[in-house]
Amino acid sequence: MATKILIIGACGQIGTELTLALRAKHGNENVIAGDIREGGEELMKSGPFEQVDATNYKAIEDIVMHYEVDHIYLMAAMLSATAEKFPMRGWNLNMDSLFNVLNLAKDKKISKIFWPSSIAVFGPTTPKNDTPQTTVMEPTTVYGISKQTGERWCEYYHQKYGVDVRSIRYPGLISYKTLPGGGTTDYAVEIFHEALEKQEYTSFLSETTALPMMFMDDAIRATISLMEAPNENLTVRSSYNLGGISFTPKQLAESIKTEIPSFSINYEPDFRQPIADSWPSSINDEQAQKDWDWKHEYDLPKMTKAMLNGLESLK
Numbered sequence: 001m002a003t004k005i006l007i008i009g010a011c012g013q014i015g016t017e018l019t020l021a022l023r024a025k026h027g028n029e030n031v032i033a034g035d036i037r038e039g040g041e042e043l044m045k046s047g048p049f050e051q052v053d054a055t056n057y058k059a060i061e062d063i064v065m066h067y068e069v070d071h072i073y074l075m076a077a078m079l080s081a082t083a084e085k086f087p088m089r090g091w092n093l094n095m096d097s098l099f100n101v102l103n104l105a106k107d108k109k110i111s112k113i114f115w116p117s118s119i120a121v122f123g124p125t126t127p128k129n130d131t132p133q134t135t136v137m138e139p140t141t142v143y144g145i146s147k148q149t150g151e152r153w154c155e156y157y158h159q160k161y162g163v164d165v166r167s168i169r170y171p172g173l174i175s176y177k178t179l180p181g182g183g184t185t186d187y188a189v190e191i192f193h194e195a196l197e198k199q200e201y202t203s204f205l206s207e208t209t210a211l212p213m214m215f216m217d218d219a220i221r222a223t224i225s226l227m228e229a230p231n232e233n234l235t236v237r238s239s240y241n242l243g244g245i246s247f248t249p250k251q252l253a254e255s256i257k258t259e260i261p262s263f264s265i266n267y268e269p270d271f272r273q274p275i276a277d278s279w280p281s282s283i284n285d286e287q288a289q290k291d292w293d294w295k296h297e298y299d300l301p302k303m304t305k306a307m308l309n310g311l312e313s314l315k
């Protein structure tokens with residue numbers, strides 16, 4: 001019997017590429033894309049789509065029963081920058097959707113969950129460089145508080161109810177197929193679009209703001225590897241640190257300049273600067289390396305080339 005997978009929030013930046021990767025692996029008809037809105041053409045045409053609100057338990061349960069879903073990837077969330085504008089909406093969406101999926105697993109209606117956390121679980125009192133897996137966590141954003149709380153509940157459901165939930169603290173993700181959805185690291189995607197269109201970019205983060213980042217191909221590979229890892233190898237049921245690359249807007253601009261020499265950058269930090277300042281600059285992911293053989297492939301020059309080539313190929 002094929003594994004049936006439901007992705008909730010499938011039309012977003014990560015969900016789109018994750019859905020296509022899982023369809024290629026498990027067969028188009030076995031991977032159901034769920035979202036409150038329709039997505040891109042490739043996603044909509046390549047397999048089943050269901051309109052679903054992640055905060056509606058009954059609606060998710062109906063899809064699970066109808067398709068006999070085994071695994072859920074919950075990608076619907078309100079991201080860091082947007083949640084600062086709508087704190088209660090962000091909190092309600094991020095928490096209600098997680099409880100819905102955890103409870104479906106607790107009631108044995110599904111057997112495995114992937115739920116993403118974020119580097120936003122860390123805060124200004126966390127060691128900034130090479131941030132360890134286990135450390136001080138005092139997030140100062142609504143988004144970070146919701147992710148940290150979510151991690152605690154994931155571990156609780158695993159320990160108390162045996163729920164097989166797996167999670168990664170994604171760094172800022174860089175991709176060309178879908179635009180980002182309101183995060184603090186969005187600049188690192190926008191910059192490529194504007195480098196190709198206008199040869200210039202105004203960054204909303206300062207030139208010295210180093211943040212952990214990762215190219216989408218690495219993030220998708222990490223997600224699928226973690227979901228396929230043997231249960232007994234996993235020692236972390238809150239969420240795994242994932243490193244990737246660390247760079248500042250200035251370093252990214254210099255990397256783009258090696259490909260587009262006429263490119264120039266300006267800096268006008270806005271309300272997202274304090275959010276970025278509260279997060280780590282680089283992440284230690286030794287535990288993920290040890291437990292499920294994690295290793296990222298894309299460094300800054302390789303990611304820069306892949307982004308520019310990818311965007312050119314979409315023209």
Ligand SMILES: NC(=O)c1ccc[n+]([C@@H]2O[C@H](COP(=O)([O-])OP(=O)(O)OC[C@H]3O[C@@H](n4cnc5c(N)ncnc54)[C@H](O)[C@@H]3O)[C@@H](O)[C@H]2O)c1
Binds near residue numbers: 053
């Ligand atoms: N993109 C990043 O850099 C990054 C970094 C760290 C963690 N994450 C986490 O990864 C997950 C996916 O992020 P993303 O960047 O793809 O986000 P996104 O905003 O691009 O996509 C989220 C998707 O969820 C959908 N959605 C929103 N509310 C919904 C609801 N009530 N019911 C159903 N669908 C709903 C949206 O329509 C959208 O398609 C989130 O949990 C996010 O916190 C992302």
